[in-house]
Amino acid sequence: MAYIFRLFLIVNSLSLSFLIFAIHKHITLDWIQPIFYYICSLVLKIDFLIPFINKYFYSLLNIASYLFYLIFIVTLSTASVYFINMLSDDEIEKDTLTNIEPANDTFLPSYLAYFFVALSVPDIEIFFVVFGIIAIFIYYSRISYFNPIFFIFGYKFFYVINSNNVKVLLITKKEIKTTRSARFNNLKRITNYTFIDLDKGQK
DSSP, X not given: OHHHHHHHHHHHHHHHHHHXXXXXXXXXXXXXXXXXXXXXXXXXXXXXXXXHHHHHHHHHHHHHHHHHHXXXXXXXXHHHHHHGGGSOEXXXXXXOEEEXXXXXXXXXXXXXXXXXXXXXXXXXXXXXXXXXXXXXXXXXXXXXXXXXXGGTXXXXXXXXXXXXXXEXXXXXXXXXXXXXXXXXXXXXXXXXTEEEEOSOSOO
């Protein structure tokens, strides 16, 4: 189950790159057009909106597709949070951490690089090939599964070093400012170097 969840997290972490690519290449959903037509027909009953709808109809149609992509991506990330309970349990005992450092700022530059790659890819086929290769590298490496959408759920990313001098990534809702008395009794193991804390943000 952990392997499936890791693959799921990788897809989630790279999914925002597809949104950037879709916006850049104006990739929209054909099936959403009749739904959008119907919504607009209701809106057109409001007189002062008629000129706006007529002028920007196709732009609004594109935006509707992009919003659908975004909602779908957020839904995938939400599902991954619920699947966490299927992973194996673990814990970090009190007074076993020797160092802690925030990891959010460390990951953001690397993550933004995916966006630049998405903007440089010429078509959808090459996009899936390129990001498929990236996904394989992530899966077989010690890279954690950074997903900025987790910020919406209140999660933060920290690097912690234990008493064995092993550095791991900890995803938690807690505000951690010191290693003193820090303990995590409700962890789920994603990999040997990545853990997620299920506690609700207690200090």
